[in-house]
Each structure stands twice: as structure tokens, then as C-alpha cells.
Amino acid sequence: MSELRIAMWSGPRNVSTALMRSFGSRPDTLVVDEPFYAAYLARTGLDHPLREAVLRSQPNDWRDVVTQLLAPLPAARPVQYQKHMTHHMLPELGRDWLRQVRSAFLIRDPVRVLASYVQKRAEITLEDIGVSQQHAIFQEVSCCSVPSRRIARTFRTRSSSTSRKARSCSASLRRVSLAGPRAVEPCA
Numbered sequence: 001m002s003e004l005r006i007a008m009w010s011g012p013r014n015v016s017t018a019l020m021r022s023f024g025s026r027p028d029t030l031v032v033d034e035p036f037y038a039a040y041l042a043r044t045g046l047d048h049p050l051r052e053a054v055l056r057s058q059p060n061d062w063r064d065v066v067t068q069l070l071a072p073l074p075a076a077r078p079v080q081y082q083k084h085m086t087h088h089m090l091p092e093l094g095r096d097w098l099r100q101v102r103s104a105f106l107i108r109d110p111v112r113v114l115a116s117y118v119q120k121r122a123e124i125t126l127e128d129i130g131v132s133q134q135h136a137i138f139q140e141v142s143c144c145s146v147p148s149r150r151i152a153r154t155f156r157t158r159s160s161s162t163s164r165k166a167r168s169c170s171a172s173l174r175r176v177s178l179a180g181p182r183a184v185e186p187c188a
Contacts, residue, residue, distance in 0.1 A: 003073050005080045007098065009137055010106035011130030013116040016083055019106065023081035030077040035065050040088040062093040070100055086130030086137060095140055103141045105134060 006023075010016035024031040038058035041051055048054070059065050073080055082101065089095075113129055126132050 003078050003080070005069070005073075005082065005101040007082045007084055007101040007103045008106055009084050009086050009103060009134055011086050011108075011113060011134060013113045013120075013129070014106050014108040016085075016106050020081065020083040023079075026079065028077055029079040029081050030073060032069065032080065032082045034083060034085050034088065035069060036062060036084065036088040036093065039065055039093070040090060043090055043092070066094070066097045070097060086133040087127060089133050089137060095137070098137070098141050103137070105138055107134075 008016065008019065020031055020033060023029050035058065038054050038060050039062040040046075041048060041055055042060040059068065069080075069082060110129075110131070114124060117124055117129060121128070
């Protein structure tokens with residue numbers, strides 16, 4: 001069975017953790033949660049909650065993060081779900097690796113994002129919620145879009161047809177595609 005790497009791009013307060021947990025409940029899926037967070041903190045020097053713990057637990061260099069994300073997957077877990085926060089993708093971080101993953105975009109009504117985010121921080125910028133970064137990433141990978149039903153079909157065939165979790169993940173992936181019923185796959 002070939003490997004499938006899904007890079008789910010989201011800003012904060014987009015219910016991305018719930019979707020990640022859905023994929024994490026699949027026995028064939030390896031979940032990676034915000035892999036560029038430490039690199040982002042190391043580059044920006046921002047004082048976030050649990051900063052020191054994050055810096056110790058993840059690579060601080062984005063190139064090391066990419067190496068880990070593209071490393072061979074265990075045979076029993078041929079699907080990798082990468083939950084990315086778009087605001088962690090600083091302009092100086094390389095993006096050539098995006099051609100080796102399938103990108104999808106989790107979008108929530110900006111009014112709801114801001115209403116939720118303002119409860120955590122008093123001042124907010126578009127960069128804080130990742131809107132401009134998500135747009136830039138979408139522009140980079142959208143050269144090779146494919147119908148999301150093709151990706152969802154891939155998930156159904158990799159799990160038991162009676163698996164409720166597999167059907168839930170497939171339905172979730174269809175709901176998060178951007179620009180109508182489309183998701184994005186790597187450029188050839």
C-alpha cells in the first residue's frame with residue numbers, strides 16, 4: 001500500500017483539533033500536530049504558553065521538520081495526517097516539500113474565528129489568524145487540484161467498508177475542501 005500524506009492547512013480557532021482527532025482514531029493513520037510550531041517560536045522569539053516545552057519537544061529548524069514529515073511511514077500506518085497552522089509558515093520557510101503532500105484547507109467563517117480568538121488575545125492581526133499565509137499556500141499548491149471525491153475514495157478503500165470512522169473521515173475531508181468540491185494534490 002502506498003503512502004498518503006495529507007497536509008491540512010488551518011488558522012487558529014478553526015476546529016482543526018477535532019478533525020485531527022477524527023483522523024487520529026484511524027488505526028492506519030499517523031497524526032502530526034503543528035510540526036512547525038517550535039521552528040516558528042524559535043524564529044519569532046514570541047512568548048507563547050508552554051514555549052520552552054514546545055522548543056524542547058520539536059525540531060527548531062524548519063528543514064529538520066520537513067525531513068521528519070517526509071520520512072518513510074510505518075507499514076501499519078501508511079496515512080499521515082499533518083495538522084498545520086498557517087501562521088507558523090513564515091515567509092523564509094521553504095515550501096518545495098509541499099509538492100510531496102496532498103494539501104487541503106480548513107476554512108471557517110472569519111467572523112466566528114475572530115469572535116473566538118478575541119477571547120484569548122485582545123489584539124489580532126490577519127497574520128495572527130493565518131489568513132494571508134493560508135491564501136499564499138493555497139496559491140502555491142492550487143496548480144494541481146483534483147476532485148475531493150477522489151481523495152475521499154482513497155480513504156474508503158484503505159479501511160473496512162463497514163468502518164464508521166472511515167466514512168466519517170471521508171465525509172470530513174469532503175467538507176473541508178476549498179473552492180467548491182475540490183481539494184489539492186501535489187504537483188507532478
